[in-house]
Amino acid sequence: MTTEVQVPDIGAFDDVPIIEVHVKAGDRVNEEDPLITLESDKATMDVPAPVAGQVVEIPVKIGDRVSTGSLILTIDPGDGAVEAPPTLVEQQEPETPTEAGVPDGAHVSVVTDGVVEVAGIVESGAAGSVQAVATAGPAADFTGVHTGPSVRRTARELGVDLTAVTGSGPKGRITKDDLLAYLRGPSPASPPVRGAAAGTGIPEIPAQDFAQFGPVETRPLSRIRKLSGTYLHRSWLNVPHVTHHDEADITLLDAYRRELDAAARPDGYRVTLLAFLLKASVSGLKRFPEFNSSLSPEKDSLIVKGYYHLGVAVDTPEGLVVPVIRDVERKGIVELSQELGAVSARARDGKLAVADLQGGTFTISSLGGIGGVAFTPIVNAPEVAILGVVRSATKPVWNGEEFIPRLMLPLSLSYDHRVIDGALAARFVKHLSHVLEDPRRLIL
Amino acid sequence: MAEIESPAASGDVHAGMLVLGAGPGGYTAAFRAADLGQSVVLADQRPALGGVCLNVGCIPSKALLHAARVIAETREMAAHGVRFGDPDIDLDALRGWKDGVVSRLTGGLAGLARQRKVTTLRGTGRFVAANLAEVTAADGSVTTVSFASAIIAAGSSAVRLPFMPDDDPRVLDSTGALDLASVPGRLLVIGGGIIGLEMAAVYHELGARVTVVELMDQLIPGADRDIVAPLAKRIKSRYENIYLTTKVTGAEAGADPDAGKDAGKDAGRDAGRDAGTGTGGLRVSFDGPGAPDHDVFDQVLVAVGRVPNGRLVGAENAGVLVDDRGYIPVDKQQRTNVPHIFAIGDVVGPPMLAHKATHEGRVAAEVAAGQRSYFDARVIPSVAYTDPEVAWAGVTETEARAAGVPYGKGVFPWAASGRALSLGRDEGLTKLLFDPASKRLIGAGLVGPNAGELVAETAHAIEMGADAADIALTIHPHPTLSETVGLSAEAFEGTITDLYLPKKKK
Numbered sequence: 001m002t003t004e005v006q007v008p009d010i011g012a013f014d015d016v017p018i019i020e021v022h023v024k025a026g027d028r029v030n031e032e033d034p035l036i037t038l039e040s041d042k043a044t045m046d047v048p049a050p051v052a053g054q055v056v057e058i059p060v061k062i063g064d065r066v067s068t069g070s071l072i073l074t075i076d077p078g079d080g081a082v083e084a085p086p087t088l089v090e091q092q093e094p095e096t097p098t099e100a101g102v103p104d105g106a107h108v109s110v111v112t113d114g115v116v117e118v119a120g121i122v123e124s125g126a127a128g129s130v131q132a133v134a135t136a137g138p139a140a141d142f143t144g145v146h147t148g149p150s151v152r153r154t155a156r157e158l159g160v161d162l163t164a165v166t167g168s169g170p171k172g173r174i175t176k177d178d179l180l181a182y183l184r185g186p187s188p189a190s191p192p193v194r195g196a197a198a199g200t201g202i203p204e205i206p207a208q209d210f211a212q213f214g215p216v217e218t219r220p221l222s223r224i225r226k227l228s229g230t231y232l233h234r235s236w237l238n239v240p241h242v243t244h245h246d247e248a249d250i251t252l253l254d255a256y257r258r259e260l261d262a263a264a265r266p267d268g269y270r271v272t273l274l275a276f277l278l279k280a281s282v283s284g285l286k287r288f289p290e291f292n293s294s295l296s297p298e299k300d301s302l303i304v305k306g307y308y309h310l311g312v313a314v315d316t317p318e319g320l321v322v323p324v325i326r327d328v329e330r331k332g333i334v335e336l337s338q339e340l341g342a343v344s345a346r347a348r349d350g351k352l353a354v355a356d357l358q359g360g361t362f363t364i365s366s367l368g369g370i371g372g373v374a375f376t377p378i379v380n381a382p383e384v385a386i387l388g389v390v391r392s393a394t395k396p397v398w399n400g401e402e403f404i405p406r407l408m409l410p411l412s413l414s415y416d417h418r419v420i421d422g423a424l425a426a427r428f429v430k431h432l433s434h435v436l437e438d439p440r441r442l443i444l
Numbered sequence: 445m446a447e448i449e450s451p452a453a454s455g456d457v458h459a460g461m462l463v464l465g466a467g468p469g470g471y472t473a474a475f476r477a478a479d480l481g482q483s484v485v486l487a488d489q490r491p492a493l494g495g496v497c498l499n500v501g502c503i504p505s506k507a508l509l510h511a512a513r514v515i516a517e518t519r520e521m522a523a524h525g526v527r528f529g530d531p532d533i534d535l536d537a538l539r540g541w542k543d544g545v546v547s548r549l550t551g552g553l554a555g556l557a558r559q560r561k562v563t564t565l566r567g568t569g570r571f572v573a574a575n576l577a578e579v580t581a582a583d584g585s586v587t588t589v590s591f592a593s594a595i596i597a598a599g600s601s602a603v604r605l606p607f608m609p610d611d612d613p614r615v616l617d618s619t620g621a622l623d624l625a626s627v628p629g630r631l632l633v634i635g636g637g638i639i640g641l642e643m644a645a646v647y648h649e650l651g652a653r654v655t656v657v658e659l660m661d662q663l664i665p666g667a668d669r670d671i672v673a674p675l676a677k678r679i680k681s682r683y684e685n686i687y688l689t690t691k692v693t694g695a696e697a698g699a700d701p702d703a704g705k706d707a708g709k710d711a712g713r714d715a716g717r718d719a720g721t722g723t724g725g726l727r728v729s730f731d732g733p734g735a736p737d738h739d740v741f742d743q744v745l746v747a748v749g750r751v752p753n754g755r756l757v758g759a760e761n762a763g764v765l766v767d768d769r770g771y772i773p774v775d776k777q778q779r780t781n782v783p784h785i786f787a788i789g790d791v792v793g794p795p796m797l798a799h800k801a802t803h804e805g806r807v808a809a810e811v812a813a814g815q816r817s818y819f820d821a822r823v824i825p826s827v828a829y830t831d832p833e834v835a836w837a838g839v840t841e842t843e844a845r846a847a848g849v850p851y852g853k854g855v856f857p858w859a860a861s862g863r864a865l866s867l868g869r870d871e872g873l874t875k876l877l878f879d880p881a882s883k884r885l886i887g888a889g890l891v892g893p894n895a896g897e898l899v900a901e902t903a904h905a906i907e908m909g910a911d912a913a914d915i916a917l918t919i920h921p922h923p924t925l926s927e928t929v930g931l932s933a934e935a936f937e938g939t940i941t942d943l944y945l946p947k948k949k950k
Contacts, residue, residue, distance in 0.1 A: 139776040139777070146909045148908045152818075159816065
């Protein structure tokens with residue numbers, strides 16, 4: 001009668017920490033209400049309730065690490081009537097420590113009609129004991145652990161065995177920060193900014209009291225901005241960047257695009273230049289496989305990928321995210337356009353799943369709608385190249401006899417110079433231009 | 445699983461949380477549960493909240509002990525040039541003040557209960573099933589309470605000696621002694637523990653001649669001998685007799701059970717004293733070195749300990765285990781063997797102290813509300829509010845020796861404390877015990893005026909894992925008695941300058 005809720009497919013990530021638990025035992029939830037929030041390298045992800053009902057038991061807590069298929073909680077779908085008490089018994093029966101032997105009656109008597117009614121009326125009370133029972137385990141002995149009462153209490157709340165925590169305070173004293181660090185686990189991703197900066201010996205920018213020069217306001221960075229900041233900084237420091245600029249004549253392509261777009265509007269999607277850029281990039285990646293690769297961790301070999309998953313940088317109110325369009329080489333312009341529309345909408349709504357952000361081999365960052373003549377995008381490491389495009393403009397182009405107006409699209413390709421040389425980059429961009437100049441070449 | 449006969453489907457009252465007993469642990473648990481959103485019913489047989497502690501224990505005894513101390517100090521100041529007349533003691537007024545202190549506190553509790561919408565039921569609570577209890581009022585009327593969770597906070601009762609005459613008004617327990625019906629000429633206190641010695645102090649200053657008899661070979665068994673010694677020395681010279689290692693083997697009433705009481709009440713202290721030599725007293729026989737075979741007393745206070753009330757709550761009807769001594773075993777979350785029933789305070793085990801019960805009560809209420817609380821306190825300080833006060837926390841030297849726990853010691857005699865001397869008291873002692881490896885404080889024992897206030901710092905230091913240097917380097921205000929804590933740590937560290945200690949030889 002209860003539904004087990006498990007972690008859905010979250011892609012290749014294992015041991016993802018739970019950073020928030022939105023419900024507690026006894027809560028009533030509606031379908032799609034968020035139950036817990038997971039944090040992966042790049043995004044947070046809510047696990048929604050698959051059905052409406054009452055939360056019966058939550059065996060997980062903040063800080064627990066879960067993988068696809070891990071049990072998160074059980075929901076009693078019920079039919080509106082609260083039915084807590086039977087679970088009180090069901091939950092405790094198999095696991096209640098009964099050292100001294102409980103008379104059978106102790107459990108049986110719990111299932112009287114009276115109890116059902118009481119618990120129904122006093123929902124929180126009954127539910128409280130359900131959860132308490134469910135979470136009870138053998139209590140760790142904190143005797144001899146060097147820490148104060150407040151940290152001991154926090155450890156109890158978080159279910160941390162303090163005897164396993166290393167103290168960083170004076171004389172090995174366990175501080176609250178030690179507890180939180182222990183909870184986060186030995187994650188290499190957690191202190192990357194410090195690692196990158198410290199490892200390169202780059203001096204910190206000195207702090208300044210800006211308020212002495214005029215009024216200031218401190219606004220906390222969004223989650224996404226903090227996370228992406230870490231990645232961009234790491235890439236900027238680790239990857240020797242070079243950016244190659246060129247232009248593609250997309251006069252014909254744009255005319256073709258407009259036709260397709262006009263035809264697509266009644267069907268509720270738009271055909272943008274981005275779909276063509278994806279196809280053109282795949283063409284380039286196939287011809288120049290170095291661009292569809294990553295440097296091995298030992299930096300002594302190149303890992304060339306046999307798949308073409310392309311990231312598309314999307315500007316959202318919360319910051320920059322890069323959803324990945326998979327298997328671009330197998331998709332046509334129409335399919336890609338529809339997928340781009342859907343994924344952009346999800347990105348702006350903050351509803352991207354972890355899997356949406358993984359597995360990219362090459363990235364496109366388009367500022368097309370806004371303007372500019374060129375820019376230097378930062379490679380989305382461990383990818384080795386990123387294509388930046390800005391707004392196309394009609395320019396006079398010399399055809400050998402006269403200047404003719406052509407619609408020109410600026411292309412800016414940043415690449416990891418450890419993997420790609422300038423001549424190769426120039427050839428890659430030349431190829432892109434060639435393909436983009438005549439849409440027929442896209443299908444070659 | 446067998447069917448069990450089901451009681452009424454629901455009680456007259458429904459409670460998310462039922463708390464049996466409104467002592468310090470019970471009312472704390474009830475208030476915390478209410479603050480965590482539970483609907484709470486708090487049942488107690490007394491008309492006022494607060495249990496033994498507020499009504500007939502800690503609080504009224506402190507009021508009387510304050511009176512006793514004022515009397516003692518006025519007398520002692522005579523030697524220092526400030527002379528008062530003999531005190532004119534109006535027992536009714538003194539009792540009235542004491543009762544006023546109590547009712548002010550219990551009235552405050554009633555207000556706190558109202559503000560939290562805690563339902564209070566007056567009567568004796570008993571379980572009738574795992575989720576049903578009944579509360580029987582003094583008039584026999586029964587209210588049934590169905591509950592989702594319950595906390596047993598039923599406390600303890602004074603131990604009665606089987607050979608003491610029943611229903612004799614001259615045989616008192618602590619409750620009777622606090623009633624202060626009269627001041628006897630000669631008072632025998634059976635039990636040299638905290639309760640017995642506190643009441644001995646009160647009655648001594650009110651004019652009774654006091655004899656204390658203790659089964660063990662020291663007063664306040666449980667505290668270190670050196671900490672008790674200044675108290676023992678002081679009362680030995682003031683009380684009539686102190687018999688250690690002595691057993692009371694019998695007692696019989698004299699001809700007129702009321703003679704001694706009336707004499708004491710009507711004629712005050714002088715008449716009371718005379719009554720002790722009369723024939724109307726209680727003839728008590730002893731067995732111990734230094735004690736006479738028998739002696740006659742006007743009143744006898746029995747303070748030989750307290751027994752848990754675990755068998756008085758119908759625990760078996762709820763499936764809750766009670767051990768053969770009457771304690772209810774619980775885990776570190778105060779949970780009994782029945783997961784939705786908790787127990788706290790005296791009824792779960794010693795030490796039977798209000799401040800232990802209040803902390804346990806909070807844990808039980810929080811766990812019942814789904815929080816992950818544990819009773820993780822490292823030390824539960826003990827205080828005897830005698831004169832001088834005796835207080836200790838953590839490991840005692842006696843325990844450390846018995847358990848083979850290594851320890852280092854820092855001692856500061858109050859004879860070197862300016863503050864103690866200016867109070868006219870030089871017998872105090874502060875002793876700190878440290879783990880020799882980590883130098884962390886593991887135990888403390890103090891004796892002297894206000895030792896009970898000073899022990900709090902040591903308990904905090906132990907909870908925080910403070911070591912000797914942490915305590916010694918904390919600036920204690922001068923001149924205070926609290927300095928003796930810092931100075932004891934200095935003594936352990938070897939950095940003290942207020943004493944000369946020969947260098948430690950390693």
